[in-house]
Amino acid sequence: MSENIKAALSGEKSQPESSSIDIIQTAFENDENNNIYDNEKHIGKRNIAHRFIDSFRKREDLPESYEIEITPSGQEHQVSKSKLDQGLPPRISSAMSLCTGVGTGLLVSGGKSLHYGGPAGLTIAYGLVGMVVYFVIDAASEVAVAYPTVPGGFNACYSILIDESFSFATVWLFLLQWLTVFPLELITLSLVMQYWNTSVDPDVWVLIFYVFLICVHMFGTRGYGEVEFIFSICKVLLIAGFFIFAIVINCGGGGKDGYIGGKYWHDPGAFQGPTAETHFKGICYVLVIAYFSYGGVELSTFNVAEHANPRRSMPSNVKKVMYRVLLIYFVPLLLVCFLVPYNSPDLMGSSGASATHASPFVLAASLHGVRVVPHFINAVILISVTSVSNSAMYAAPRLFYALAELGYAPKFMKYIDRRGRPSLGILVCAVIGVIAYSTTSPQREQVFTWLSSIAGLSEVFTWAGICINQVRFRQALKYNGRSIDELAYKTKTGIWGSCFAAFFSILVLIAQFWVALAPIGENGKCDAEVFFENYLAVPIWIVFYLGYKIYKKDWRLWIPVNEIDLDGSRKIYDVEVLQQEEAEYKEQLRHKGWLARAYAFWC
Structure with a gap:
């Protein structure tokens, strides 16, 4: 277990205003990113065949890989992140x-x-x-x-x-x-x-x-x-x-x-x-x-x-x-x-x-x-x-x-x-x-x-x-x-x-x-x-x-x-944030050409 995670579990906080859940989540993410970097650095020294074979190894995502969502009632709940490749633009x-x-x-x-x-x-x-x-x-x-x-x-x-x-x-x-x-x-x-x-x-x-x-x-x-x-x-x-x-x-x-x-x-x-x-x-x-x-x-x-x-x-x-x-x-x-x-x-x-x-x-x-x-x-x-x-x-x-x-x-x-x-x-x-x-x-x-x-x-x-x-x-x-x-x-x-x-x-x-x-x-x-x-x-x-x-x-x-179970796996969207994002999107469109506005309307 990395020092980041040990510190988080022992209650040591680098930022007083953060909750223990946030610290543990951040620690896991930092630890995972470091592991991925080290693995990729190691694999980069090997040939294509080895990299291809290694790509079939089990993904090392931790069970604690999640996002914290806040319900309208103010309660926190966890929404698991997808382990599948998010590569579709x-x-x-x-x-x-x-x-x-x-x-x-x-x-x-x-x-x-x-x-x-x-x-x-x-x-x-x-x-x-x-x-x-x-x-x-x-x-x-x-x-x-x-x-x-x-x-x-x-x-x-x-x-x-x-x-x-x-x-x-x-x-x-x-x-x-x-x-x-x-x-x-x-x-x-x-x-x-x-x-x-x-x-x-x-x-x-x-x-x-x-x-x-x-x-x-x-x-x-x-x-x-x-x-x-x-x-x-x-x-x-x-x-x-x-x-x-x-x-x-x-x-x-x-x-x-x-x-x-x-x-x-x-x-x-x-x-x-x-x-x-x-x-x-x-x-x-x-x-x-x-x-x-x-x-x-x-x-x-x-x-x-x-x-x-x-x-x-x-x-x-x-x-x-x-x-x-x-x-x-x-x-x-x-x-x-x-x-x-x-x-x-x-x-x-x-x-x-x-x-x-x-x-x-x-x-x-x-x-x-x-x-x-x-x-x-x-x-x-x-x-x-x-x-x-x-x-x-x-x-x-x-x-x-x-x-x-x-x-x-x-x-x-x-x-x-x-x-x-x-x-x-x-x-x-x-x-x-x-x-x-x-x-x-x-x-x-x-x-x-x-x-x-x-x-x-x-x-x-x-x-x-x-x-x-x-x-x-x-x-x-x-x-x-x-x-x-x-x-x-x-x-x-x-x-x-x-x-x-x-x-x-x-x-x-x-x-x-x-x-x-x-x-x-x-x-x-x-x-x-x-x-x-x-x-x-x-x-x-x-x-x-x-x-x-x-x-x-x-x-x-x-x-x-x-x-x-309405909120167990649902992504909670803040109404005010949604309205603000929509207003900003419309404002951006207003300053674009007629072709871009037509495409946004029809497509």
């Missing part, structure tokens, strides 16, 4: 809020949505879910900024604000989603590569991207962020280019078919199927695909503990997420609906014998005689799918760490190395990713289907939980007589947006149950295999939920509002 977090998660769900599975829902069904479903996305991200941001250091972000808040069994089931299902998304995206990568080359063994492509992604995460949070930043730029350029390209082709400028207009909305039609029932069932089917497609938007709030300044970055993220919903998802898919008929045999997800599993964005060019552009689009799709794999490798290990901190997973999963990486979590995800080497198996399609069946409905539970979190948080504030002015970020719709989003998510679960019982294209006949392919996530959640209830012998549906 606003530049990277902004790019992530725009494009993280844009991959298979949009660029590949969008074809399945078009095939089963038709252009009108796709437009309705993605429009409704896009509205839900705003309420979800708004609610998640309020809770995330209030609890910025809780491991796992909104996932950990379930156990504080709702119920431990709900938390256990939902977080484990969320973890399973990202664990399965990693091999799922690797399989998709091999399919995308087959657009150019079908002679190379698909496992070769899986191996190349598998090794690349593992290497990226050896550089920690900053490595992930920088790679994701580059990927995001590529995706934005694709979408911007596709806007221009789609409009030109639709108007007859360059395509072999001349002016297209709304041709495919009339022939083969706006909806798939001949009856109103099949039209409605198609919309219900596409709703879940839309949840899967939009999946990943919540990662911008999940990693709030690794943001440099969450109070400033989160409001900006909410705005950017809405631009993402409108410009990255909705408008491009709407343009695809004007260029690709839903009954095209080459469309991904179609049942035609000659299906080539092509992305609808690639077909939008190739069907109209454009030769070079499909290759550029397919290249960016490859980057986008790699980006989602990258996000899965980022999210899943941190979820393992959050589960371990909550007591829902083995304690050794709390291992954080000296670079702030959850190393054991990354190792587990890498092992599970080996499933992707099933690409050469005759059962490849079944593996893909079962993996996606887990990932799809998980978002429904996660988004509903986020919204319930925010409602319960506001109820606890009201019960304890606390003002919402204490919040550094407040939702624009109060609790009503969250109530709508949670209710809509429940309706989606009911609609998917109907579609799973009477699937499209099966003459309405119920089949056990088809049912679980479409509804597997729900039984998994129920088993987790009831199993934890039995284990804990706690049969309450939720934590009573008077028992919610």
Whole structure:
């Protein structure tokens, strides 16, 4: 133990006005900084290989590493500091809020949505879910900024604000989603590569991207962020280019078919199927695909503990997420609906014998005689799918760490190395990713289907939980007589947006149950295999939920509002300080140019 700590514990004070808690905290911080300096000085004399190996040693953060917060009643309480690497600057977090998660769900599975829902069904479903996305991200941001250091972000808040069994089931299902998304995206990568080359063994492509992604995460949070930043730029350029390209082709400028207009909305039609029932069932089917497609938007709030300044970055993220919903998802898919008929045999997800599993964005060019552009689009799709794999490798290990901190997973999963990486979590995800080497198996399609069946409905539970979190948080504030002015970020719709989003998510679960019982294209006949392919996530959640209830012998549906530990892990913001900072920020903006003011308002 250092002399600083001994002096603090013995009651010797260098500054009479400081409390013993402040002295101990300062002593620990000084002692830790000295150790880090000595370690880095020692490591600097060694070669790169030794430094790399040493980086996996356990991080020497002490349990007493905390911040002291003062509640409005004047009481002190400790808020643990995050042990994870806080290396995401606003530049990277902004790019992530725009494009993280844009991959298979949009660029590949969008074809399945078009095939089963038709252009009108796709437009309705993605429009409704896009509205839900705003309420979800708004609610998640309020809770995330209030609890910025809780491991796992909104996932950990379930156990504080709702119920431990709900938390256990939902977080484990969320973890399973990202664990399965990693091999799922690797399989998709091999399919995308087959657009150019079908002679190379698909496992070769899986191996190349598998090794690349593992290497990226050896550089920690900053490595992930920088790679994701580059990927995001590529995706934005694709979408911007596709806007221009789609409009030109639709108007007859360059395509072999001349002016297209709304041709495919009339022939083969706006909806798939001949009856109103099949039209409605198609919309219900596409709703879940839309949840899967939009999946990943919540990662911008999940990693709030690794943001440099969450109070400033989160409001900006909410705005950017809405631009993402409108410009990255909705408008491009709407343009695809004007260029690709839903009954095209080459469309991904179609049942035609000659299906080539092509992305609808690639077909939008190739069907109209454009030769070079499909290759550029397919290249960016490859980057986008790699980006989602990258996000899965980022999210899943941190979820393992959050589960371990909550007591829902083995304690050794709390291992954080000296670079702030959850190393054991990354190792587990890498092992599970080996499933992707099933690409050469005759059962490849079944593996893909079962993996996606887990990932799809998980978002429904996660988004509903986020919204319930925010409602319960506001109820606890009201019960304890606390003002919402204490919040550094407040939702624009109060609790009503969250109530709508949670209710809509429940309706989606009911609609998917109907579609799973009477699937499209099966003459309405119920089949056990088809049912679980479409509804597997729900039984998994129920088993987790009831199993934890039995284990804990706690049969309450939720934590009573008077028992919610409102301030235990919350960061307390001083109302006067918040108002002063906001006034200073507005004053700074007032002296800047109109371009800076416009950017601050819209972004």
